Amino acid sequence: DAKTTQPPSMDCAEGRAANLPCNHSTISGNEYVYWYRQIHSQGPQYIIHGLKNNETNEMASLIITEDRKSSTLILPHATLRDTAVYYCIVRPSSSGSARQLTFGSGTQLTVLP
Amino acid sequence: GAGVSQSPRYKVAKRGQDVALRCDPISGHVSLFWYQQALGQGPEFLTYFQNEAQLDKSGLPSDRFFAERPEGSVSTLKIQRTQQEDSAVYLCASSFDRVPTNYGYTFGSGTRLTVV
Numbered sequence: 001d002a003k004t005t006q007p008p009s010m011d012c013a014e015g016r017a018a019n020l021p022c023n024h025s026t027i028s029g030n031e032y033v034y035w036y037r038q039i040h041s042q043g044p045q046y047i048i049h050g051l052k053n054n055e056t057n058e059m060a061s062l063i064i065t066e067d068r069k070s071s072t073l074i075l076p077h078a079t080l081r082d083t084a085v086y087y088c089i090v091r092p093s094s095s096g097s098a099r100q101l102t103f104g105s106g107t108q109l110t111v112l113p
Numbered sequence: 114g115a116g117v118s119q120s121p122r123y124k125v126a127k128r129g130q131d132v133a134l135r136c137d138p139i140s141g142h143v144s145l146f147w148y149q150q151a152l153g154q155g156p157e158f159l160t161y162f163q164n165e166a167q168l169d170k171s172g173l174p175s176d177r178f179f180a181e182r183p184e185g186s187v188s189t190l191k192i193q194r195t196q197q198e199d200s201a202v203y204l205c206a207s208s209f210d211r212v213p214t215n216y217g218y219t220f221g222s223g224t225r226l227t228v229v
Contacts, residue, residue: 034216043117043204043220044156087155099169100146101218103155 004088009108012082018075020107022088025069030092033064035073036103037084044087044103047073078111085109115139117221119205125227126195134190134224138207142219147180147190148204150223156204162188163211195228202226 005023012018024033034049048055048062050071055062061074075082087106118137126132138145144163148156149172158172164185173180177196182188192199202223210217 042222043206044218045220046216046218049216085155099144099161100148100158100172101156102158105153105155 004090004104006086006088006104006107008105009110011110011112012075012078014080014111014113015077018078018082018109018111020073020075020086020088020109021070022073023070024088024090027068027090031090032092033062033068033071034089034091034101035060035062036087036089036101037082038087038106039081039084044101047086078109080111080113083109083111117205117207117219119203119221119224121224122222123225123227125229128197128228129194130228131191131193132195132226134192134203134226136188136190136205136207136221138186138188138205139209139219140186142207142209143185143211144208145182145188146206146208146218147188148206149174150202150204152201159190159203192226195226197228200226200228 032049032051035047036044038044048057048060050062050064064071085106085108087103120135146161147159149159150156160180161169162182165182177193179191202225204223206218206220208217
């Protein structure tokens with residue numbers, strides 16, 4: 001799986017957009033970008049994924065640059081409940097024998113009141 | 114149940130003690146994973162089951178760690194002769210798919226093991 005780089009921490013004001021960056025300069029053509037988050041004392045939770053087009057769902061939007069070397073997860077109106085560690089994971093959609101996810105250290109997002 | 118259930122939620126063990134951690138996956142889920150999460154780190158893969166078959170145990174850190182899923186549903190992670198470095202949160206995840214999609218996982222809330 002391609003290596004990802006994320007800032008260790010970020011703050012965001014409640015009600016504002018939270019923009020979480022991820023660098024994945026070694027991404028290959030068949031690899032998708034996945035985002036998970038982990039709220040304190042819970043297990044990781046899937047948020048969104050994409051290949052090259054921007055994606056949006058009820059939780060977030062994912063913006064992938066044209067060269068696919070970086071992406072941004074956007075929480076449009078952050079709430080206190082969005083305080084969590086956010087993980088960016090890059091891997092093929094079909095991983096053959098390597099079925100497990102590989103997490104880095106992620107970004108601790110703190111939403112401030 | 115509606116989610117992945119893990120028990121106990123917290124476990125304190127004296128160094129050298131054996132412990133057993135339980136995971137109840139979502140009913141019908143074929144794939145089951147165990148992860149270890151040290152404080153301030155992301156989860157790290159330990160082992161993977163497809164039904165009752167343990168297909169990958171490459172992440173188990175030592176032969177003191179043993180996992181089983183004898184009937185293809187409930188799984189137990191056993192740690193023998195616990196050491197302080199075993200202190201971590203142990204997460205279980207399950208997926209309906211035989212070959213899980215990268216978004217089809219459901220994680221439990223984990224068991225926090227503290228070895229004193």
